[in-house]
Amino acid sequence: MLKIDPAVWAAFPQTKMGALVIEGVPTGVKLAPDEAEAGFCAIEQRYGGQGRKALKQMPPIDAYTAYYKKFGYSYPVLAQLESVLAGKKTLHPQSGLLQAMFLCEIESMVITAGHDLARLSGPLQVQVARGDETYRSISQREVTAVPGDLLVRDDNGVISSMMRGPDEGSRITAQTAGVFFVLYAPPVIKTQTVEAALKLLEKRVRSFAPGCTTKLLQVYEQE
Numbered sequence: 001m002l003k004i005d006p007a008v009w010a011a012f013p014q015t016k017m018g019a020l021v022i023e024g025v026p027t028g029v030k031l032a033p034d035e036a037e038a039g040f041c042a043i044e045q046r047y048g049g050q051g052r053k054a055l056k057q058m059p060p061i062d063a064y065t066a067y068y069k070k071f072g073y074s075y076p077v078l079a080q081l082e083s084v085l086a087g088k089k090t091l092h093p094q095s096g097l098l099q100a101m102f103l104c105e106i107e108s109m110v111i112t113a114g115h116d117l118a119r120l121s122g123p124l125q126v127q128v129a130r131g132d133e134t135y136r137s138i139s140q141r142e143v144t145a146v147p148g149d150l151l152v153r154d155d156n157g158v159i160s161s162m163m164r165g166p167d168e169g170s171r172i173t174a175q176t177a178g179v180f181f182v183l184y185a186p187p188v189i190k191t192q193t194v195e196a197a198l199k200l201l202e203k204r205v206r207s208f209a210p211g212c213t214t215k216l217l218q219v220y221e222q223e
Helices: 004-012 033-047 052-056 060-069 076-086 096-108 189-206
Strands: 002-004 016-023 109-117 125-129 134-136 142-144 149-156 157-159 179-186 213-221
Touching: 002 004, 002 213, 004 125, 016 189, 033 076, 033 096, 033 189, 052 060, 052 076, 060 076, 076 096, 096 109, 096 189, 109 157, 134 157, 142 179, 179 189, 189 213
Parallel strands: 002 125
Antiparallel strands: 016 179, 016 213, 109 179, 125 149, 134 142, 149 157
């Protein structure tokens, strides 16, 4: 499902990319309240009571903080974590897939992009951005990839990048029945961390879509 450009390994030798493909998800279903509450409780138990300085020193937050700082940006999931810890526990009102992704991304702190499988075209490729790639983000803005950043593209163009996030064209909606999740894990992050994040996300999706089929669950790394 993912083809890794050799330039990725040259630029980031220990990078991992996670892929999870699930089909047969009923449309319009949402995460059960008890499953959502379990996710928020797990986040509180793992990260609660920690200040920003302490959080930034915890793995894998430390690795992401260093990666984003390299490009002059702040790690966005840390801000989302702090918001949840402050009591703002709002989930997407219509899509269980987006609810599951939000909870799992914050619990694992592994950057995750979700895409509607039916809106993707051809093999997906992981590349190092040149800096001239443009795409329409989920915020409805035309964005340009940051030079040297990691991105994923299909035959039609960029579908996500670490700095700019996912695209609008393949976004998950309440009608999404097949989903492709891609997890970005820059150097230092352990393979086990990415595997655990993938399995947690699969588990959360199965909690509201028990009849779905997992087509791919894999961590890609340099051999």
